[in-house]
Amino acid sequence: MKRRTMLFVPGNNPGMLISGPVLGADALIFDLEDAVAEAEKDAARLLVRNALKTLECGATERVVRINGVDTPHWRADVAAIVAKEAGAGAGTVLLPKCSTPADVALVAEALSAEEKRAGRADGEVRLLALLESALGIENAFAVATCSPRVSGLFLGAEDLSADLGAQRTLTGEEIAYARGRVVVAAKAARVDAIDTPFTVVDDLENLERDAQLGRRMGFDGKAVISPQHVRIVNRVYSPSDKEIAWAEKIRAAMQRATAEGKGAFSVDGSMVDGPIVKRALRILQTAGRLNQEADGLREE
Amino acid sequence: MREKTAATLRQAMEAAHLEDGMTISFHHHLRNGDFVLDMVLREAEAMGLKGLRVAASSVFPCHGRLARAAERGVVAGLDTNYMSGPVAAAVARGAFAEPVRFRTHGGRPRAIDAGELHIDAAFIAAPAVDPLGNLSGVEGPSACGSLGYAMADAAHADTVIAVTDHFLDHSPERISIDHGQVDVVVKVDRIGDPAGIVSGTTKVTRDPVGLVIAEYAARAIEAAGLLRDGFCFQTGAGGASLAAASFVRERMREQGVRGRFLLGGITGYFVDMLEEGLFEDIYDVQCFDLAAVRSIRENAHHHEISASDYASVGRKRCYVDDLGAVLLGATEIDLDFNVNVHTDSNGVIIGGSGGHSDAAAGAEMAIIVAPLLRARLPIVVDRVRTVSTPGRTVDALVTEYGAAVNPARPELAQRLRDFGLPVFEIAELRRKALAMAGEPVRAPQGEREVAVVEYRDGTIIDRIMA
Amino acid sequence: MRIAKPTVQPIVKPSMAGSLESNDCLVSLHPLAKEELREGEEVRVEVDSIVQIQFGAQIEATARDVLARFGLTRVLVRIQDKGALDCTLRARLEAAVLRAGGDDHEA
Numbered sequence: 001m002k003r004r005t006m007l008f009v010p011g012n013n014p015g016m017l018i019s020g021p022v023l024g025a026d027a028l029i030f031d032l033e034d035a036v037a038e039a040e041k042d043a044a045r046l047l048v049r050n051a052l053k054t055l056e057c058g059a060t061e062r063v064v065r066i067n068g069v070d071t072p073h074w075r076a077d078v079a080a081i082v083a084k085e086a087g088a089g090a091g092t093v094l095l096p097k098c099s100t101p102a103d104v105a106l107v108a109e110a111l112s113a114e115e116k117r118a119g120r121a122d123g124e125v126r127l128l129a130l131l132e133s134a135l136g137i138e139n140a141f142a143v144a145t146c147s148p149r150v151s152g153l154f155l156g157a158e159d160l161s162a163d164l165g166a167q168r169t170l171t172g173e174e175i176a177y178a179r180g181r182v183v184v185a186a187k188a189a190r191v192d193a194i195d196t197p198f199t200v201v202d203d204l205e206n207l208e209r210d211a212q213l214g215r216r217m218g219f220d221g222k223a224v225i226s227p228q229h230v231r232i233v234n235r236v237y238s239p240s241d242k243e244i245a246w247a248e249k250i251r252a253a254m255q256r257a258t259a260e261g262k263g264a265f266s267v268d269g270s271m272v273d274g275p276i277v278k279r280a281l282r283i284l285q286t287a288g289r290l291n292q293e294a295d296g297l298r299e300e
Numbered sequence: 301m302r303e304k305t306a307a308t309l310r311q312a313m314e315a316a317h318l319e320d321g322m323t324i325s326f327h328h329h330l331r332n333g334d335f336v337l338d339m340v341l342r343e344a345e346a347m348g349l350k351g352l353r354v355a356a357s358s359v360f361p362c363h364g365r366l367a368r369a370a371e372r373g374v375v376a377g378l379d380t381n382y383m384s385g386p387v388a389a390a391v392a393r394g395a396f397a398e399p400v401r402f403r404t405h406g407g408r409p410r411a412i413d414a415g416e417l418h419i420d421a422a423f424i425a426a427p428a429v430d431p432l433g434n435l436s437g438v439e440g441p442s443a444c445g446s447l448g449y450a451m452a453d454a455a456h457a458d459t460v461i462a463v464t465d466h467f468l469d470h471s472p473e474r475i476s477i478d479h480g481q482v483d484v485v486v487k488v489d490r491i492g493d494p495a496g497i498v499s500g501t502t503k504v505t506r507d508p509v510g511l512v513i514a515e516y517a518a519r520a521i522e523a524a525g526l527l528r529d530g531f532c533f534q535t536g537a538g539g540a541s542l543a544a545a546s547f548v549r550e551r552m553r554e555q556g557v558r559g560r561f562l563l564g565g566i567t568g569y570f571v572d573m574l575e576e577g578l579f580e581d582i583y584d585v586q587c588f589d590l591a592a593v594r595s596i597r598e599n600a601h602h603h604e605i606s607a608s609d610y611a612s613v614g615r616k617r618c619y620v621d622d623l624g625a626v627l628l629g630a631t632e633i634d635l636d637f638n639v640n641v642h643t644d645s646n647g648v649i650i651g652g653s654g655g656h657s658d659a660a661a662g663a664e665m666a667i668i669v670a671p672l673l674r675a676r677l678p679i680v681v682d683r684v685r686t687v688s689t690p691g692r693t694v695d696a697l698v699t700e701y702g703a704a705v706n707p708a709r710p711e712l713a714q715r716l717r718d719f720g721l722p723v724f725e726i727a728e729l730r731r732k733a734l735a736m737a738g739e740p741v742r743a744p745q746g747e748r749e750v751a752v753v754e755y756r757d758g759t760i761i762d763r764i765m766a
Numbered sequence: 767m768r769i770a771k772p773t774v775q776p777i778v779k780p781s782m783a784g785s786l787e788s789n790d791c792l793v794s795l796h797p798l799a800k801e802e803l804r805e806g807e808e809v810r811v812e813v814d815s816i817v818q819i820q821f822g823a824q825i826e827a828t829a830r831d832v833l834a835r836f837g838l839t840r841v842l843v844r845i846q847d848k849g850a851l852d853c854t855l856r857a858r859l860e861a862a863v864l865r866a867g868g869d870d871h872e873a
Contacts, residue, residue, distance in 0.1 A: 013787070013790075014787075014789045014790045014850060014851070014854040015787065015788055015789035015790070016508075018736075018789060018851065018854075019508060019509045019700070022509065022512050022700040022701060023508055023509075023512060024512065042861055042864060042865070043783050043784070043857065043858065043861035046857040046858075046860050046861050047854065047857040047858075047861075049857070050853035050854070050856055050857045051853060053853065054736070054851070054852075054853040056732075056735075227508030227511070228506075228508070228511070231515070645817075645819075645820060646819055674849075675788065675789070675816055675817060675848070675849030676789075676817050676820075676821060676849040676850070676851060677817060677820060677849075736851060737821075737851060737852075738821065738824055738852055740817065740820030740821060741819060741820050741821070741822075741823065742820075743819045743820065
């Protein structure tokens with residue numbers, strides 16, 4: 001599953017909800033939390049429920065950011081977005097202010113109950129844990145491995161910085177540790193690592209720099225708060241022509257070696273081993289050039 | 301010069317020997333800031349004239365007096381390429397004794413050149429007049445740049461009256477209309493309101509859906525193989541068109557393509573592309589902003605052209621014929637790719653062809669850009685309410701969901717697909733829209749003919765009922 | 767969302783949901799006294815839409831459908847529509863109904 005760009009869409013804005021699927025993001029996050037005023041939580045929930053049913057999202061992942069487990073809203077959010085009235089419903093729930101495995105367990109249990117009620121398979125709806133507190137970052141690996149529903153860790157730098165007493169900067173030194181920690185925990189748990197959004201809408205230059213930093217660190221994709229950012233972040237998280245060409249070369253050499261019954265082989269004078277093959281296949285996968293069966297790559 | 305200056309507008313009009321039923325003409329370079337049309341009509345009413353025909357290249361919301369003059373019988377007929385505001389409403393009410401004749405920006409000068417549209421007196425709003433009586437659009441408090449739409453009037457009207465608010469003591473950088481064509485010059489306080497003449501700044505849209513459409517449109521142009529040296533390009537001045545232009549600009553830069561010319565109504569955005577060296581020339585029939593006015597005054601590669609040279613089929617060749625791509629809007633497009641830019645879904649007149657059908661006919665690739673739904677109304681309809689631009693001249697529709705290509709151009713559809721663009725049958729786009737919005741009830745049509753739509757070659761292609 | 771469907775009943779208090787942004791609609795509900803209703807009338811629907819000719823009748827039909835599903839009567843529904851799709855209109859109607867009920871529908 002590609003999660004290069006995960007675009008937030010305010011849950012109480014019909015115009016933006018409707019246009020969501022055409023904006024080019026790999027995933028849409030219908031937001032019931034920060035983007036919705038307290039007095040509109042009920043209305044937004046109904047609107048998102050109906051949008052989930054009506055919108056043709058194609059291959060775009062449908063994520064809903066519910067309200068946190070410390071609010072009176074989250075349980076009704078879960079019920080609404082899994083219910084029959086939501087059609088195919090949410091594919092993924094983004095759980096904000098997730099700090100401990102207990103937070104995940106609470107929501108996972110509620111999801112199971114609602115899945116049963118709606119006649120959906122148990123465990124069908126996946127979870128993304130939004131880590132945005134010091135405790136959440138410290139518990140990253142435990143959160144990532146506490147439920148088979150957890151499909152990724154998602155860094156939320158704004159709330160985290162507040163919790164840390166740190167100052168947010170364009171260059172992000174203050175969250176360097178958190179970024180590293182999230183990537184390492186996610187990779188150890190074999191789930192996705194999603195980088196925090198860049199929040200200055202019109203600063204496209206620094207957006208690109210910020211996205212590149214995340215990609216170099218090993219993130220699989222980035223949250224996006226403006227449709228304007230989708231194009232740039234998609235590009236940053238897509239393999240370049242050079243990378244694709246390199247990966248194609250490795251694959252061809254590997255196929256030759258397999259056909260000839262050779263174990264080890266070299267490309268351009270360098271020995272190719274397991275991790276290099278894996279990296280090449282991952283590039284081809286992101287570029288949409290992978291034949292799953294022929295290339296023998298399983299989704300991890 | 302001295303002997304042909306009239307002291308007052310009244311004197312100038314008397315010199316033209318105006319009579320009931322005559323045709324008086326106006327250009328629309330002062331756009332929604334024009335004072336001249338209303339000023340002349342007020343005087344005509346005071347002179348007791350009746351049943352005049354107004355041939356104005358376009359009519360804007362500032363022209364409320366024209367609606368009143370129609371209601372009082374001062375004006376009986378209107379011949380125009382575009383209208384919006386109170387006059388459009390008056391047409392629907394049947395205020396004009398005769399059906400309005402809609403033409404195109406190229407069709408109007410063709411009809412004037414051919415003698416089909418005879419003008420008894422042309423009132424030419426002139427931002428500046430030099431000591432010889434030459435008219436210029438690039439100086440004075442009401443500077444508007446090009447005077448391209450007034451040129452056929454100046455060449456053929458029985459009497460040409462220049463109305464100005466600015467006399468020069470020198471020759472201007474650019475002479476738009478030669479003094480040899482001008483019979484009378486009259487100075488008034490103000491010919492226009494600069495705030496309504498040029499929009500000041502034109503900005504690329506921020507609407508995310510508009511940006512998606514724009515990017516698809518730019519990619520469609522690239523997919524069609526048009527982005528090569530010598531490329532000629534035209535778009536409207538709206539934010540979405542500018543966004544598409546910005547994506548085209550990006551691609552041209554990346555690929556080192558140098559285009560031949562930009563055409564039509566010109567904005568600062570086009571001027572930037574000229575100055576950046578992405579295009580050799582601008583051929584300008586109309587300036588939309590101050591940056592365009594400055595450029596046409598100062599840049600020798602920014603040329604003023606007449607509406608005839610721009611788009612008239614009466615010429616052996618006109619500039620639209622060289623266009624590689626043009627981006628155009630629509631209120632509706634039907635399954636045969638016919639486009640309506642005259643009326644909205646309630647049948648109310650909201651515009652007119654302007655240069656729409658001219659550019660579509662000339663361009664190698666005419667692209668209609670529009671969202672799939674506009675306020676719950678599907679853009680694709682079974683049959684357009686008014687045919688402004690015939691479907692045979694339209695190559696593709698681009699929406700935020702992807703493109704539909706005219707079935708007459710299967711090779712173009714294939715190119716777009718090969719380029720990775722989503723391509724649909726136009727009927728499929730309609731079905732998609734209906735699935736989201738439901739089927740709208742068609743607004744009933746009136747029984748009185750209030751306007752006819754004349755195509756650029758002079759044939760009547762539709763009638764508007766109210 | 768699970769909503770206990772009440773039997774036919776009047777609403778408790780006036781309510782509103784939605785907005786006047788484009789693609790949205792503002793729905794308001796007002797209780798009507800019996801004497802304000804015409805003979806045989808249970809629900810009154812007033813629609814003011816930017817696409818009145820094209821969709822006015824469908825908007826009214828949707829409003830009646832939603833109210834019927836909740837079993838509401840003696841109510842005036844006002845809809846100011848800015849081009850909302852049916853799914854949006856239904857969400858706004860339902861939100862207004864729940865708000866008019868006065869229950870804690872979060873539970």
